[in-house]
Amino acid sequence: MTTLMMILGIVVFVVGLLFSIAWHELGHLSTAKLFGIRVPQYMVGFGPTIFSRKKGDTEYGIKAIPLGGYIRMIGMFPPGADGKLEARSTSPWRGMIEDAREAAFEELEPGDEKRLFYTRKPWKRVIVMFAGPFMNLILAVAIFLGVLMTFGYNEQTTTVSKVSDCVISQSENRATCEKGDKAAPAKAAGLEPGDKIVAFNGKAVDDWSTLQGTIRDTIGPATITVERDGVRKDLKADLIRNQVSKTDGEGGYVEGQYVYAGFLGFTPATGIVQQSFGDSVSRMGDMMENGVEALIALPSKIPALWDAAFGDGERAQDSPMGVVGAARVGGEVFTLDIPPENQIAMMLFLVAGFNLSLFLFNMLPLLPLDGGHIAGALWESVRRHFARLFKRPDPGPFDVAKLMPVAYVVAGIFVCFTLLVLVADVVNPVKIS
Template structure:
């Protein structure tokens, strides 16, 4: 493994651990805050699972960090949870215990984590919308030169140079509509393209989302054809070492004219380990620079598009609306995704991702905007997953407590213990499947 690859893996892991630690910590804080509000005793608040790395006692609660960073927990006195402390449950209920409180208070405690995750997710999306606005590529710019069709796009019949005129039979406004969840999570989706003066309809298979489950593949599906200049240089890579500068416009490789970035991407890997002659324009003047391509077929530059992006700046009120819409759109997309699994349009093994898959979504570069956007997305996903009516999850507890409130009958401790055991087996099985599935995707 090369040094650069190791650094990318460490950055991916670091972003995943930081993002999950923030979200899990806030989720468990939601449970703890609600419990303390109703006078329940919280024995432990941990980010990460045992073995314990660090712990400090403050009042009745021990706050700590566990060695396994992909989770966390709070231990509330008198509650049957993953600790399965049944010995304590055999004693007489105490006033400060979870089981001694009214069902409606216990329900609020169980929903506390979900509520906090929803609030955090919505808040993150609102802040991003207000602070950064949104850069979009309008239809006319998308079709200025047409699209670059990646391998997956070619599989469904798209070609480089196609100009997309309709999405699902309707005109579209900007590039977001072309790659939206409505296209990939919907049924019987299609593109209408203009090709050599003719209109061609391209059907998108209902299971196509399986092939886009890899973040790298999704990014290579289709992109607008773009003229470019050098936007960023990677330190200690051939382009930087050869004297290429940010702002240079590459117009030729070994005297072969280059206008668009996909042409540059196609040509450079053909010269692995060889020296190429880059024709450039710098400050309007032509020049040539010799660059040796790495053995991996790269030179270490990132492009800056010369297409005209439109920036939308939101007022605070608009940002609240846009951020809230985007946050709950994550939940809606998850529901549509599960619908595809249940209809057997996609397989669970292709659709579900574990820690490795999520880390790959963050990517090997530390981009704070991308980090917070994905953290906001994960916050909404965490809320949605915890709301599922599975024993051992918050949603499972909420269903049982709702039954108690409606019927006036409290389930027996034996039933709660068995439900918790069944839920834990399901969750551990799902976690093992997700992790194994991540490795399977990487290997095969």
């Protein structure tokens, strides 16, 4: 049964992946057609074609390898300086440029002269290239907000899970009391596991982050209002100053860093908490910020990833994952001994996270990514604006094809990184903690 659920989880993730890719390419396709650009192909996947059907002047299809997708637009790059495809050269760099230019004019048909991508104004080309990643962002936001506002988010709550017996400095890293340790204020006040703290010194609290901050700001007598067996009860506690772990401001802790603050002495329970729209938007902002930071930190994680793939290094929980690793996690989600609604929520979060990563990654201003084409169109707009401002001749379209050697280098780096992640995902995968 476990194997069957594992396979089901992988299949569900792959379906979500294919939908995400198709959704991304739909953004490019719809805006390209809106601006009159001819699109001969719309494909989900790479490699051999499994299924295709032509409608209008576009062939729609699915390919065998679900690791991406593409649309083909006529005239992605402008012709050479003479208005034609430039002559071949023995230079390998020139060969790359002209190969790309030639591919941009494949399947050229009569009347396409007015349907070429490069002939559109820069702002239209920016919209066409931005539309794909933007569709992933829309999908990520919709899923995140939907899950957070309807199902909720697993977080620490104001319900008591465990009450400390004594006061122990956090840096001592011990769990048992020793002779001479003072009784924890929570224990002395009569706080019990299962109590839900609803107010602190008469002020209502409904989230752990607020309660944690209030406790740490308090040293001395305090009134704690708890809900126990449906009845509210006031407990008197005398909070003391103690060494505790430094917080990140959101209820979590910073490992290895300590501060002195007010101490009550209990462990909060975790649970699924439904989020308001405002809280959901705030969490989305945090996820976006974390995503950007993770993307910036990606190069620094390569040595540890290499060690995990080819050495005896431990695979970190925040280690980069590829499609294979994400699919494996998706399979593990469906094998967890948790309610089905929790499994569905986790799977949706996984798909949403994948879409958020697609958006951020594709916005990098590097060819062959969408962000590279956006940067090229913006640079063309700047050049033409300055030409008009200083009454100089129109410099014409920016020849993005000349950047193809750089694009091949970038693509080569991406391929090597993808293979490294693939090996790590197979031999030392990230597992659900």
